[in-house]
Every structure is written in C-alpha cells, then in structure tokens.
Amino acid sequence: MPHEDHPTSTVNAVEEHEAKDRVAEIFADIKATKNLDFVPRFWRVIATNPVQLDLVWTTLKTLMHPEAVGRTAKLDAATREMVALAVSATNACPYCINSHTAALRKLGIDEEALGEVMAIAGLFNMTNALASGYQIEPDVRPPH
Amino acid sequence: MPHEDHPTSTVNAVEEHEAKDRVAEIFADIKATKNLDFVPRFWRVIATNPVQLDLVWTTLKTLMHPEAVGRTAKLDAATREMVALAVSATNACPYCINSHTAALRKLGIDEEALGEVMAIAGLFNMTNALASGYQIEPDVRPPH
Amino acid sequence: MPHEDHPTSTVNAVEEHEAKDRVAEIFADIKATKNLDFVPRFWRVIATNPVQLDLVWTTLKTLMHPEAVGRTAKLDAATREMVALAVSATNACPYCINSHTAALRKLGIDEEALGEVMAIAGLFNMTNALASGYQIEPDVRPPH
Amino acid sequence: MPHEDHPTSTVNAVEEHEAKDRVAEIFADIKATKNLDFVPRFWRVIATNPVQLDLVWTTLKTLMHPEAVGRTAKLDAATREMVALAVSATNACPYCINSHTAALRKLGIDEEALGEVMAIAGLFNMTNALASGYQIEPDVRPPH
Amino acid sequence: MPHEDHPTSTVNAVEEHEAKDRVAEIFADIKATKNLDFVPRFWRVIATNPVQLDLVWTTLKTLMHPEAVGRTAKLDAATREMVALAVSATNACPYCINSHTAALRKLGIDEEALGEVMAIAGLFNMTNALASGYQIEPDVRPPH
Amino acid sequence: MPHEDHPTSTVNAVEEHEAKDRVAEIFADIKATKNLDFVPRFWRVIATNPVQLDLVWTTLKTLMHPEAVGRTAKLDAATREMVALAVSATNACPYCINSHTAALRKLGIDEEALGEVMAIAGLFNMTNALASGYQIEPDVRPPH
Numbered sequence: 001m002p003h004e005d006h007p008t009s010t011v012n013a014v015e016e017h018e019a020k021d022r023v024a025e026i027f028a029d030i031k032a033t034k035n036l037d038f039v040p041r042f043w044r045v046i047a048t049n050p051v052q053l054d055l056v057w058t059t060l061k062t063l064m065h066p067e068a069v070g071r072t073a074k075l076d077a078a079t080r081e082m083v084a085l086a087v088s089a090t091n092a093c094p095y096c097i098n099s100h101t102a103a104l105r106k107l108g109i110d111e112e113a114l115g116e117v118m119a120i121a122g123l124f125n126m127t128n129a130l131a132s133g134y135q136i137e138p139d140v141r142p143p144h
Numbered sequence: 145m146p147h148e149d150h151p152t153s154t155v156n157a158v159e160e161h162e163a164k165d166r167v168a169e170i171f172a173d174i175k176a177t178k179n180l181d182f183v184p185r186f187w188r189v190i191a192t193n194p195v196q197l198d199l200v201w202t203t204l205k206t207l208m209h210p211e212a213v214g215r216t217a218k219l220d221a222a223t224r225e226m227v228a229l230a231v232s233a234t235n236a237c238p239y240c241i242n243s244h245t246a247a248l249r250k251l252g253i254d255e256e257a258l259g260e261v262m263a264i265a266g267l268f269n270m271t272n273a274l275a276s277g278y279q280i281e282p283d284v285r286p287p288h
Numbered sequence: 289m290p291h292e293d294h295p296t297s298t299v300n301a302v303e304e305h306e307a308k309d310r311v312a313e314i315f316a317d318i319k320a321t322k323n324l325d326f327v328p329r330f331w332r333v334i335a336t337n338p339v340q341l342d343l344v345w346t347t348l349k350t351l352m353h354p355e356a357v358g359r360t361a362k363l364d365a366a367t368r369e370m371v372a373l374a375v376s377a378t379n380a381c382p383y384c385i386n387s388h389t390a391a392l393r394k395l396g397i398d399e400e401a402l403g404e405v406m407a408i409a410g411l412f413n414m415t416n417a418l419a420s421g422y423q424i425e426p427d428v429r430p431p432h
Numbered sequence: 433m434p435h436e437d438h439p440t441s442t443v444n445a446v447e448e449h450e451a452k453d454r455v456a457e458i459f460a461d462i463k464a465t466k467n468l469d470f471v472p473r474f475w476r477v478i479a480t481n482p483v484q485l486d487l488v489w490t491t492l493k494t495l496m497h498p499e500a501v502g503r504t505a506k507l508d509a510a511t512r513e514m515v516a517l518a519v520s521a522t523n524a525c526p527y528c529i530n531s532h533t534a535a536l537r538k539l540g541i542d543e544e545a546l547g548e549v550m551a552i553a554g555l556f557n558m559t560n561a562l563a564s565g566y567q568i569e570p571d572v573r574p575p576h
Numbered sequence: 577m578p579h580e581d582h583p584t585s586t587v588n589a590v591e592e593h594e595a596k597d598r599v600a601e602i603f604a605d606i607k608a609t610k611n612l613d614f615v616p617r618f619w620r621v622i623a624t625n626p627v628q629l630d631l632v633w634t635t636l637k638t639l640m641h642p643e644a645v646g647r648t649a650k651l652d653a654a655t656r657e658m659v660a661l662a663v664s665a666t667n668a669c670p671y672c673i674n675s676h677t678a679a680l681r682k683l684g685i686d687e688e689a690l691g692e693v694m695a696i697a698g699l700f701n702m703t704n705a706l707a708s709g710y711q712i713e714p715d716v717r718p719p720h
Numbered sequence: 721m722p723h724e725d726h727p728t729s730t731v732n733a734v735e736e737h738e739a740k741d742r743v744a745e746i747f748a749d750i751k752a753t754k755n756l757d758f759v760p761r762f763w764r765v766i767a768t769n770p771v772q773l774d775l776v777w778t779t780l781k782t783l784m785h786p787e788a789v790g791r792t793a794k795l796d797a798a799t800r801e802m803v804a805l806a807v808s809a810t811n812a813c814p815y816c817i818n819s820h821t822a823a824l825r826k827l828g829i830d831e832e833a834l835g836e837v838m839a840i841a842g843l844f845n846m847t848n849a850l851a852s853g854y855q856i857e858p859d860v861r862p863p864h
Contacts, residue, residue: 008281010677011687038283042271045278049691051791055782056271056698059775063264071771074257079223080264083230087268087705089565090234092380092668095275096268097567098282101298111299113218115337118565120207120224122344124231124240126558127186127200129375131239133521133550134189135529137152138242139182154533155543193547195359199347200554206343215339231561233709236524236812241711245730255731259769262709266776270702273807277665277694279673296569326571330559333566344559351552362545367511368552374515375556377853378522380668383563384556385855386570389586399587401506403625406853408495408512410632412519412528414846415474415488417663419527421809421838422477423817425440426530427470442821443831481835483647487638488842491631503627519849524812584857614859618847621854632847639840650833655799656840659806663844666810671851672844674858689794696783696800700807700816703762703776707815710765713728714818715758 013044023047026057033061033068042095078107086121157188167191170201177205177212186239222251230265301332311335314345321349321356330383366395374409445476455479458489465493465500474527510539518553589620599623602633609637609644618671654683662697733764743767746777753781753788762815798827806841 016039019027027039027047047053064080066073073080081103088096104114130136160183163171171183171191191197208224210217217224225247232240248258274280304327307315315327315335335341352368354361361368369391376384392402418424448471451459459471459479479485496512498505505512513535520528536546562568592615595603603615603623623629640656642649649656657679664672680690706712736759739747747759747767767773784800786793793800801823808816824834850856 009278010673011278011690040283041280042275045280046274046691046694048687049695051782052691052695052698055695055779056274059267059779060271062771062775063260063267074260075226075264079226082219082223083226083261083264084268085565086227086230087234087265088272089561090231091269091272091276092560092564093272093276094567095280095282096272097565098298100268111336114299115334115340116207116218117227118334118562119337119340119343120219120227121231121565122340122558122561123203123207124228124244125235125561126554127204128232128235128237128240128524129521129557130190130200130550130554131186132235132237132524133517133529133553134153134155135526136185136189136239138239139184154530155546190547190550192543193551195350196547196551196554199350199551203343203347206339229709233705236704236708238711241709241730255768258731259766259772262706262766263769263772263775265709266702266705266772269705270698272668273665273701274694274698276668277661277673277697279670297566299566328571329568330563333568334562344562347555348559351548351555362548363514363552367514370507370511370515371518371549371552372556373853374518375522375553376560377849378519379557379560379564380848380852381560381564382855383568383570384560385586385853388556399624402587403622403628404495404506405515406622406850407625407628407631408507408515409519409853410628410846410849411491411495412516412532413523413849414842415492416520416523416525416528416812417809417842417845418478418488418838419474420523420525420812421805421817421841422441422443423814424473424477424527426527427472442818443834478835478838480831481839483638484835484839484842487635487839491635494627494631585854587854616859617856618851621856622850628850632850635843636847639836639843650836651802651840655802658795658799658803659837659840660844662803662806663810663841664848666807667845667848667852669848669852671856671858672848676844692783692794693803696795696803697807699779699783700804700820701811703780704808704811704813704816706766706776707762708811708813710729710731712761712765712815714815715760 008041009045011045011048013041014047015044019047021050023050023053026053029061030057033065040099042099078104078109081107081109082117085117089118089121090125152185153189155189155192157185158191159188163191165194167194167197170197173205174201177209184243186243222248222253225251225253226261229261233262233265234269296329297333299333299336301329302335303332307335309338311338311341314341317349318345321353328387330387366392366397369395369397370405373405377406377409378413440473441477443477443480445473446479447476451479453482455482455485458485461493462489465497472531474531510536510541513539513541514549517549521550521553522557584617585621587621587624589617590623591620595623597626599626599629602629605637606633609641616675618675654680654685657683657685658693661693665694665697666701728761729765731765731768733761734767735764739767741770743770743773746773749781750777753785760819762819798824798829801827801829802837805837809838809841810845 014023016027030039030043031037043053043057046056062069062071081100085097085100085104088100101114158167160171171187174183174187175181187197187201190200206213206215225244229241229244229248232244245258302311304315315331318327318331319325331341331345334344350357350359369388373385373388373392376388389402446455448459459475462471462475463469475485475489478488494501494503513532517529517532517536520532533546590599592603603619606615606619607613619629619633622632638645638647657676661673661676661680664676677690734743736747747763750759750763751757763773763777766776782789782791801820805817805820805824808820821834
C-alpha cells in the first residue's frame with residue numbers, strides 16, 4: 001500500500017516507510033523534536049522535493065524549537081505560536097490555522113485567550129485596510 | 145490655516161482645532177489613553193466619518209488598552225503589539241508597521257527580539273503559501 | 289447535547305441555549321436585527337470571547353443595519369453588501385462569500401448583477417497587481 | 433526629450449508622442465472615453481507590452497464605461513467605483529486607491545460617504561480574518 | 577435535469593446544453609482551444625454573466641493560448657503555468673491551484689520541479705513579508 | 721559615521737564595516753555569490769537578528785543560486801526570477817519588485833517579456849478572485 005487512498009493534496013505525500021536518506025533523517029528529527037509518533041502531512045508533502053524539506057525544516061526548527069538547536073529565544077513558545085496563528089488567519093490558510101490552534105491548546109491557551117489573539121488579528125486587518133486605503137503617511141519614523 | 149500644506153492621505157485629516165462634539169471627545173480620549181500630546185494622523189483621517197472614528201477607537205481601546213476600560217487582558221502589551229506587527233507586515237501596511245514597531249520599542253523590545261517576530265512572521269508567510277499551494281488537508285482537527 | 293457532533297470550526301461554537309448574560313442579549317439582538325430564527329455560526333464562534341462578540345457585533349450592526357441604531361446611511365443596503373462581497377472575494381473567505389452572496393440574493397440581486405460585482409472585483413485585483421507590480425506612482429493626488 | 437526625467441515605475445512609460453499603431457489608437461480611446469487631456473501613467477506603463485494594454489483596456493472599458501460600448505450596466509457608476517476602491521484598499525495599491533478615490537469625488541461622493549465605504553471595507557477585512565482564522569463553515573449554501 | 581444536484585459554487589453553473597448564442601460559441605471555443613471534451617466549471621460559473629465570460633476568456637486565451645490567436649509568446653507554456661501556480665498559491669485559491677498543477681503535470685513537469693516552483697514561491701512570500709515589514713527602501717531603481 | 725543619515729527602514733541597517741563574525745562571513749558570501757560590490761540593504765536590515773540573516777540567506781542561496789551550492793536546479797534563472805516577480809507583484813512589495821525586475825533585466829529580459837509576466841500575474845489575480853469569490857469547487861483532482 002504505497003499511497004493514500006484518498007489524496008488530500010495536489011501531490012502524493014511521501015509515506016514514512018518510503019522515506020530514504022536525508023528525508024528519512026528529517027522525518028525522524030521532526031518526530032523527535034515535536035514529540036510526535038507520526039510525521040504531519042505538511043512535511044510529507046514538501047518532502048516530494050527534498051531540498052525544500054531541508055530548508056523549511058531547518059528554518060522552522062531553528063525559530064520554533066530553539067531549545068533543539070541550543071538557541072535561547074527572545075519570545076516564549078506561546079507568543080511564537082500566537083504570531084504564527086495571526087499570520088495564518090490573515091492569509092486564510094486552513095492547514096496552518098488548524099496546526100497553530102492545536103499547538104496553542106497544547107500550551108494551555110484557553111478559548112478566551114485564543115479569542116483575544118483572533119480579535120487583535122481581526123482588528124489590525126481592519127486598521128491595515130483603513131490606513132492603506134486612505135494612504136495615510138506615518139506621523140514619524142520609529143526612533144532609531 | 146485650516147488644512148495641512150502637504151496632503152499625506154486621500155482626504156484632509158481633521159485638524160485637532162477643528163474637532164467638535166464626539167470627535168473632540170474621542171481626540172481627547174486618544175491623547176489621554178495613549179499618553180500623547182498630539183492625535184496621530186490615522187485617527188484624524190478616519191475622523192472624516194465620525195461614526196467610523198467611534199467604532200474603530202472603541203474596538204482598539206478595548207483590545208489594546210484594556211486597563212483604560214477596566215478589563216483584564218489575557219495577553220500582555222508586548223504580545224499584543226507583536227501580533228499587530230505580524231499582521232501589518234503580512235498586509236504590507238506602512239503606517240501600521242511604523243506605528244507598531246514604535247510601540248514595541250517603547251515597550252523595551254530590542255532589535256534582536258524584533259527580528260525574531262519578523263523572522264517568525266516571514267516563516268509562516270512561507271509555510272502558508274506552501275500548505276495552501278499544495279492544498280494540504282489538516283492531519284486532524286484541533287482537540288475540542 | 290451540549291455541543292455539535294461535527295465540529296465545523298477550530299473552537300466549539302456557543303450553543304444558543306448555553307448563552308448567558310451579555311452573550312444571550314447579543315444573540316437575541318442578532319436574531320431581531322437580522323430577522324432570523326437562529327444565530328449564525330460566525331457569531332456563536334466569536335462568542336467564545338464575549339468581548340470580541342460585543343465589539344464585532346456593535347461595529348457590524350452600526351454599519352450594516354443603520355436603521356437599527358437610528359442612523360441614516362449614505363450607502364444603500366445592496367451597495368453595502370456588494371462592497372462586503374468584493375472584499376470577501378479578494379480575501380478568499382468562504383464563510384463570508386457565502387453569507388454576503390445570500391444577503392444580496394435576499395435583496396433581489398440577480399446572477400447577472402452578481403456577475404457584474406464579481407467581474408469588477410476581478411478586474412481590480414488584476415489592475416492592482418499591475419500597478420503595484422510596476423510600482424506606478426500616482427499621476428496626481430486626488431483633489432482636496 | 434524621449435523619456436521622463438524622474439522614473440516613477442520599473443519601466444519607462446510610453447510617452448504619448450511615441451505611441452504608434454494600436455497603442456496610439458488605444459491612447460486616443462482612453463482620452464475620449466474618460467474625457468481626459470492626457471493618458472494616465474498606468475496605461476502608458478502597461479503599453480510597454482501592447483497586447484497587455486489591449487486586453488486590460490478592453491476589459492476596463494467594457495465594465496467601467498458601459499455606455500461607451502453600448503452596454504447597459506446593472507450597477508451605477510458610483511457603486512462600481514466603490515467596489516473598485518474597496519478591492520484596492522484591501523490590496524493596498526496606492527496608484528489604484530488614488531485613482532478610484534479621485535473618480536468617486538468626481539462623481540460627487542463626499543468624505544462622509546467615502547468614510548462609509550472605507551469603514552465597511554475595513555469591517556469585512558476584520559470579519560474575513562475571523563471567519564477564516566476560526567475556519568468557520570457556512571451555515572447553509574446560498575439559495576439556488 | 578436542468579441543474580447540478582450538488583451545488584458546488586454560489587451560483588448555478590450554466591450547463592453546456594443550456595448555453596446559447598455567444599455563451600455557446602465561447603464554450604465550443606474553450607473545448608477546442610484546450611482540447612477538452614467538457615467545459616470546466618470555472619467557465620460555466622462565470623457564464624452566468626456573459627459579458628464577464630467573454631472578457632475573461634478573451635484575456636486568458638490571448639495570454640495562455642497564444643498559438644490559438646496567432647500570437648508569438650515570449651514565455652513558453654510551462655513558464656506561464658508556473659507563474660500562474662505561484663500567484664494562485666500566494667492567493668490560496670483551491671480551484672486555481674488544482675487547475676494549474678494539473679496543467680503543469682500535463683506539460684511533463686515532475687514533482688521535484690513542482691517542488692522547486694513551490695519552494696521559490698514560498699521563499700518570496702517570506703522575503704516579501706520581511707522587506708515590507710521592515711519597510712526597506714530599494715537600494716536603487718532598476719536600470720532604465 | 722556609524723549609521724545612515726536618512727533612515728530607510730524601521731531599524732538601522734548593519735553597515736558593512738560594523739559586521740562581525742557570522743554576519744561578516746555572510747555579507748562576504750552575498751557579495752561573492754551575487755557578484756556585487758556592496759551588500760543590498762535587505763540583507764543589512766535582517767542582519768539586525770543574525771539567526772534570521774543566516775536562515776534567509778541559506779534558503780535564498782540554495783534556491784536562487786544553485787550553482788553556488790553545487791546543486792542542479794530544474795528551473796532556469798529567468799524562470800526563477802519570473803516566479804519571484806509574480807509573487808512580489810501579488811504581494812505589492814516595492815523592495816522585492818524592484819530587485820527582481822532588476823535581476824530579470826540583467827538576465828536580458830526585455831520590456832515586452834516583462835509585460836508578459838505581469839499580464840499573466842495580473843490575469844490570475846483576476847481569475848483567483850473569481851474562482852474564490854464564487855467558491856467554485858475543482859472539476860477533478862490533478863492526476864496522481
């Protein structure tokens with residue numbers, strides 16, 4: 001059974017047992033770093049181009065799992081996921097919204113706090129449209 | 145001198161000395177709540193429709209200045225501004241980017257932390273394009 | 289049966305019989321203002337943060353149901369919904385597109401007129417990409 | 433003097449006296465249809481590829497100047513420009529925002545009505561982010 | 577059986593056997609030009625406004641099927657579809673992503689090459705957010 | 721003279737003579753890889769967070785300068801830059817549009833070909849809005 005019966009992306013995701021070499025290494029690293037017992041479909045889909053998998057995983061691991069690369073982050077895990085969710089809501093990306101909402105719940109964020117993130121993301125989508133739509137120039141450059 | 149010499153928006157911003165009634169009240173509230181000695185151009189521009197000014201200010205004051213309305217927020221001020229900046233960067237809104245960057249600096253956020261917000265916002269603009277561009281369906285719904 | 293069997297959002301929508309206090313009041317106001325016998329899922333979802341529900345409903349009620357707040361609007365109901373649909377099509381928001389298309393049909397807009405809204409929204413998504421993509425500066429500021 | 437001294441786009445706009453054949457014809461048609469004594473920079477820039485100029489002008493003339501092609505439009509001129517402005521504000525396109533704001537002023541739309549268009553465009557950028565960000569499924573398909 | 581049993585758009589797509597006059601002509605032209613034995617739903621939906629159908633088909637036929645209008649294109653078919661896919665991924669349009677991915681496969685583009693298009697589209701969605709989010713001004717205007 | 725007199729971003733770009741350690745190495749690599757005698761402002765700005773600089777440069781170098789990392793790309797340099805320009809036009813990012821337009825000119829792409837890229841990017845921004853705005857479901861999944 002090499003492939004999923006019901007395709008859920010425009011390409012066939014790489015199955016875990018099909019992964020070889022660098023792809024297999026990264027799949028193992030994803031499971032270890034994220035403490036999961038499966039490789040999420042996102043990573044199995046972009047693995048159809050191994051160079052892409054390597055670049056995106058390296059970037060995400062470094063920024064979102066700083067402890068796994070021995071880095072000290074300035075932002076805590078919940079703040080990082082809130083930024084991720086706000087961007088994903090703005091871009092209307094279902095997979096990403098789902099994944100970052102799940103991550104925030106795992107971190108103990110309740111629905112009221114989630115609502116605050118969403119309300120703030122919504123508010124600034126509104127003010128962005130107004131400031132751009134009226135072509136309002138900045139009052140002053142931020143202090144340097 | 146009723147108007148600015150150099151227009152910097154598609155409509156003439158309401159000058160502070162022109163403001164009357166509800167607009168004057170809101171202008172005073174903006175300066176008091178934000179501890180500013182002038183009304184930023186954004187508010188003076190949307191004041192050309194006083195109903196709009198009232199709705200946007202009420203929303204922003206409630207969400208971004210919770211203490212001013214006796215509300216206890218779940219997110220702290222820096223996290224709120226980081227969400228605001230991430231949305232504004234995603235939408236490419238110059239006025240908003242400027243304003244939220246300035247707010248983060250006032251809150252003591254340095255350039256390295258600012259870079260972390262930007263890097264994370266950038267990363268998820270990338271993964272959003274990938275997840276949407278491959279039409280990847282969620283692995284699982286977030287826990288309810 | 290406190291919750292829906294088939295989740296259709298990342299949080300559990302508030303059921304009408306669960307609503308209390310300000311949320312219950314707003315749910316009743318939504319049904320009265322919109323002349324509906326149920327509360328649409330959008331409002332039940334954002335009700336998971338009651339502050340958010342209050343701010344968004346106040347804004348939408350004031351702008352889209354001006355008669356309900358004793359306001360005289362400059363734009364008629366069909367024009368308001370056309371603007372809403374054009375924004376929602378540009379942002380690719382399924383819930384919103386559905387809801388504003390249904391509202392336009394209720395107002396008697398036929399498929400040919402709907403096609404005109406869509407064609408114009410499509411056209412300016414095209415010219416926006418061209419004007420931005422060539423970085424064309426305005427010929428002249430709008431008259432002040 | 434074949435070119436502008438101060439470039440204001442990524443390519444050199446075609447000057448009116450340089451236009452030949454089909455480009456010259458379209459430039460004349462733009463001035464006649466829009467009752468202008470110059471060709472706006474947008475059209476002179478996209479004229480660097482004459483096929484593009486022809487396609488975009490034909491589409492815009494048909495949809496936005498229906499009387500010039502003997503067509504009866506369902507939407508009136510102000511509604512068409514309001515849809516155009518709402519899309520342009522959502523996409524943050526300075527040239528387009530400027531041009532459609534100017535068109536609305538020419539049609540007699542005052543700043544209060546303009547503010548209503550902007551407030552509604554802003555509102556639905558907010559609700560779009562919320563409906564997408566919570567992945568809210570439609571209550572019901574629009575009536576067919 | 578005048579209509580589809582399961583609506584898959586906000587309006588009823590025009591069935592091929594319902595098409596008349598200019599719509600029937602364009603449907604036939606779409607099948608001939610694209611070498612298909614059915615009219616894709618996109619065209620049947622926008623046919624609910626025949627003027628829209630005519631404008632969009634003329635534009636797409638001219639740009640994407642240059643040989644059918646006796647035009648010599650500068651870009652080859654695969655490059656044109658890659659640009660189309662990159663735009664559609666950026667805008668998160670499921671129908672369009674599907675259709676342009678299928679077109680690229682028909683042209684012999686494999687999953688590794690597809691991954692390169694996606695990786696590059698993803699990368700520039702990231703750098704766009706960074707360059708806009710930091711408001712970085714161009715180093716220099718492109719050479720004219 | 722440690723800093724630029726006229727700030728052109730929300731943070732102070734790192735001057736080349738200020739760069740140290742990994743930042744200095746990357747600045748040298750950028751100049752060598754891109755055959756430039758200066759470091760473009762984009763890289764000097766994101767260098768305010770060295771981790772960000774490293775991740776973005778590694779990704780861009782690998783995808784856009786494959787020969788520099790010993791990789792064989794599937795897409796040629798002009799196609800890669802066309803995808804980059806189409807994404808940047810869709811996102812309305814001035815710095816990026818400028819930079820990719822300049823890169824295409826360096827590769828010998830003339831204004832007519834540039835116009836073809838722009839026309840196609842514009843067209844699919846239009847059809848994306850239509851397909852999303854009518855919520856058109858795909859005819860069929862792409863072949864797997």
